[in-house]
Amino acid sequence: MKVTCRVGGVLGVCFGISSVLLWATSSLGASYLGQRDLLQLNSDEISAFSTAVDPVKNIDFHNPDSHLSKILIPRAPGSENITFVRAYIVSTLKSLNWEVEEDTFTDNTPYGPKTFTNIIATKDPSAARRVILSAHYDSKFFESYPESQFVGATDSAAPCAMMLDVAEALNKPLEQRKERFENGLEDDDDVAETTLQLVFFDGEEAFKDWTDTDSIYGARHLAKKWSSTFVPPNTKRRLIGQGSMTELATIEHLILLDLLGAPTPSIKAYFPDTAWLFDAMASAERQLAESGALYEVGATDTTSWKSFFLPRTGTDFSFGYIGDDHVPFLQRGVNILHIITLPFPTVWHTLKDDASALDIPTMRRWNLILRIFMAQYLNLRPDDSAIHSHVSRLEGEL
DSSP states (O other), X not given: OBOEEEEXXXXXXXXXXXXXXXXXXXXXXXXXXXXXXXXXXXXHHHHHHHHSSOTTGGGOTTSTTSHHHHHOSOOOTTSHHHHHHHHHHHHHHHHTTOEEEEEEEEEEETTEEEEEEEEEEESOTTSSEEEEEEEEOOOOOOSSTTGGGOOOIIIIIHHHHHHHXXXXXXXXXXXXXXXXXXXXXXXXXXXXXXXXEEEEESOOSOSSSOOSSSSOHHHHHHHHHHHTOXXXXXXXSOOSSSSOOBXXXXXXXXXXXXXXXXXXXXXOOOOGGGHHHHHHHHHHHHHHHXXXXXXXXXXXXXXXXXXXXXXXXXXXXXXXXXXXTTHHHHTTTOOEEEEEBSSOOTTTTSTTOSGGGOOHHHHHHHHHHHHHHHHHHTTOOOOHHHHHHHHHHHHHHO
16 A cells, blocks of 8 residues: 655645545445444354454464464565465365455566466355455565565455454354345345455555556456456346446445554544444444453453544545555445554564564454454344354353
């Protein structure tokens, strides 16, 4: 992503020597279902989602078998390491019975043509719409040692590991919701027709200086591709709208994670049309705190905590944005929720953006927030066995 700058007191985006790019604060399109009341979970259900999968297991960089450890290596586009990371992400999601597409293409870079591969994983390809949870999985290219050993822990190894955690934690509830829908037992058919899609972008980082052509290679390619690719007939259970629809038009929202994993993040809302989603994510954090699930086992203070999310005033939206993978989708009318800490971590684009920059309690909280937020968005109830296990565990502690 490109660091922000100020122009005339307005938050904008610096694109190297090019002019500052300013955009309207709301995207061109709108979600089919619009702003809506998300599913409310009780404390037992929140706890069940929180404990269905150990929220530390997947982001524990001390464990060589964790998702994060597998990703936390130098992985510049086109390298052997990024091929390894891609294979790991693909095999992890396929083992959970997600449909995975490897979107490979070639683009020109300051170092000549290079090949990139986006990873697109969809839980229910027959659903009419999807909400996208995304991050980039490449690390910044540096030409020489030691900078070539840059691992991009916050940028964006940790967000990728968090996405895999969401896939694992919500996998069974997603399958159960699909079964309920097909049996006519789902409470809200409209919401049940939105599946979860994970997109891992390749080539987010600039090879040299961030410009319109040397940056976000994977996102630019995929947004353009989807804007001209029409949904094949009879591949979706039902489509809302008349006539043919492009793949891009079936996106409810694109949620982009970036620069996460360091302690005390500061997250703000950037776009008015997704302010309600920003509030819903902040609400998920608050519900976790109120249920007691926010705190690690053995915590003595469960009353004082600081939110990751800055309170909204209603007038605090910028007339620009941070350059990142969401931009080509925003330009084409997709609703965006950008979850990125601002200011950027102090280790940004330095060798210090390694495991030492990460905070496990912070990442644990992100895992839980994303689980609850996505469960509420997708109208998911926890697996019955997870609730029973949680209740039995509580009874055993009494």
